[in-house]
Amino acid sequence: MVLLNALLFFAAMPISASENVASKMIETEAGELILSQTLVVNSNIEKVWEAYTTSSGWQSWAAPKAEIELKVAGTIKTHYGPDKSIGDPGTITLNIVNYVPFKALTLQAQLSEHWPNIMKEDAENLMNLIVFEELSNDRVKINSYGVGYRNLPEYLELMNYFIPANESLLEKLKNYVEK
Numbered sequence: 001m002v003l004l005n006a007l008l009f010f011a012a013m014p015i016s017a018s019e020n021v022a023s024k025m026i027e028t029e030a031g032e033l034i035l036s037q038t039l040v041v042n043s044n045i046e047k048v049w050e051a052y053t054t055s056s057g058w059q060s061w062a063a064p065k066a067e068i069e070l071k072v073a074g075t076i077k078t079h080y081g082p083d084k085s086i087g088d089p090g091t092i093t094l095n096i097v098n099y100v101p102f103k104a105l106t107l108q109a110q111l112s113e114h115w116p117n118i119m120k121e122d123a124e125n126l127m128n129l130i131v132f133e134e135l136s137n138d139r140v141k142i143n144s145y146g147v148g149y150r151n152l153p154e155y156l157e158l159m160n161y162f163i164p165a166n167e168s169l170l171e172k173l174k175n176y177v178e179k
Contacts, residue, residue: 015159018167020174025159033155035146035162039170043177045134048142049102051177052130061176062169063092072098076107097127105130118154140177142170 015023026034041048051057058066063078067086076094077086084090097106107128111120119126125148133141146162149155 015163017164018171021167021170023163023167027151031151032147033149033151035144035149035159035166037144037146037163037166037170039142039144039174040135041140041142041174041177042138043140044138045102045132045140047177048132048140048173051173052105053099061172070096070099072096094128102134103132105132116154116158118150118152119158122148122150142173144170 015025017023020039022036022038024036026036028034051061053068053070055066055068058068058076058078063080064082065079065084065086067075067077069075074096076096078092078094079086079088079090080092081088081090093110094107095110097108099105107130108126109115109123109128111123111126127147129145129147131143131145133143135141144166146166149158
């Protein structure tokens with residue numbers, strides 16, 4: 001109960017370190033946790049969608065190496081190593097669960113042995129839903145929802161890494177699509 005009360009207090013407060021990204025934890029009635037992160041960019045929906053769904057777009061803001069096969073059951077594969085290639089150890093693979101062009105994209109990471117055990121136990125439930133909302137011809141709201149987390153100290157500790165890491169990545173996206 002103490003953890004739940006601490007989380008409710010935590011969820012009620014803004015937890016963003018970024019001035020452009022609003023981050024918060026949401027607890028569902030089932031006791032699951034959702035990491036909600038929102039960003040508004042001054043760009044058109046086509047450029048934002050291209051940034052998320054093409055290899056060249058992804059390489060422009062997220063990772064130096066990327067291969068994307070945009071389709072249901074497709075993948076986004078990235079590598080951050082300067083001397084590495086896609087497929088080498090350290091390649092990150094995100095499965096594309098589903099998508100609606102210019103509206104939504106659901107991703108699920110393939111967890112390697114380097115991920116925390118708690119996440120490996122919950123791998124089938126962990127997903128990222130990204131919703132794109134066109135506010136005007138040159139403004140897009142991006143809502144990212146990390147779902148499948150449990151109300152456990154291990155997940156709250158992981159949020160100390162995920163929140164600022166995701167915010168930093170979203171800042172890079174903003175810089176890319178606004179230039």
